[in-house]
Amino acid sequence: MNSKLLATTAIAALLATQFANAELVISQNGETQKIGETVAQPAAVTKAPKTAKVEKVKPSNSTSYKLDPNHTNVRFAIDHFGTSTNTGGFYGLTGDMEYNPAKRRGSINVDIPVNSLNTGSEAFDKHLKSGDFFDAEKYPTANFKSTKFHFKNGKVTKVDGNLTLLGKTNPVSLKATKFNCYNSPMLKNAQVCGGDFETTIDRTKWGMDTYVKMGFAKDVKLNIQVEAVQQ
Incomplete structure (x- = not known):
């Protein structure tokens, strides 16, 4: 009986250690996230820089x-x-x-x-x-x-x-x-x-x-x- 108890205790301790070291993930908005990891925020949308105004050339007619x-x-x-x-x-x-x-x-x-x-x-x-x-x-x-x-x-x-x-x-x-x-x-x-x-x-x-x-x-x-x- 004591040997079984000791074995059970050892297995429990081993599992606890493995879970403590495991990188658990959860699903959030269809993406996975590791526990303890900060969720990446979407990059801010940057407006395209304004291009230089192209000087219009008058048509050659008249x-x-x-x-x-x-x-x-x-x-x-x-x-x-x-x-x-x-x-x-x-x-x-x-x-x-x-x-x-x-x-x-x-x-x-x-x-x-x-x-x-x-x-x-x-x-x-x-x-x-x-x-x-x-x-x-x-x-x-x-x-x-x-x-x-x-x-x-x-x-x-x-x-x-x-x-x-x-x-x-x-x-x-x-x-x-x-x-x-x-x-x-x-x-x-x-x-x-x-x-x-x-x-x-x-x-x-x-x-x-x-x-x-x-x-x-x-x-x-x-x-x-x-x-x-x-x-």
Whole structure:
């Protein structure tokens, strides 16, 4: 009898020890929790940080643009008595443009400062600005004003207009070799539209006939770079 009592007492003591060391769990809201363990609180919901406001860019339809003089110029090339090719350009052009590709409409008015003429040679510049050629003192500004924009597949392909030079106005057509619009990161995401154009004119139509009879070419090739910033 004493041996049974001692055995029973030993078993009870052993079970008590095991229960004391056991990691009992209970169910709470479908989750288990160890006894003595603090119930984890749900993480506080954090609001997403506000993102920087994206500046909206006006649609290109029916909008006005102002020419960027830093990216608008006219460069010319003319055969020099069958030898080399004389080149130069006019820079700092100013003006305005209306552009509506959805309605296939556009217009542009450009002022060309004749005194900005630059060939890389001061002596040649001085001669070209004289009365023999551009007569910059009497006619300090040339002008191009469009009469029609031509489109194909939503892109400008040609611009017809009138070129006023030396006080005379004649029609010219500018062929677009490329034209595009983009949002400029340098101008606070403002929309910029423009492209490259080319044409060849007969300078004698504007009364510039110096040296033609001596063999100096009358045809002048023009390459025009235009970029305009949306207003």
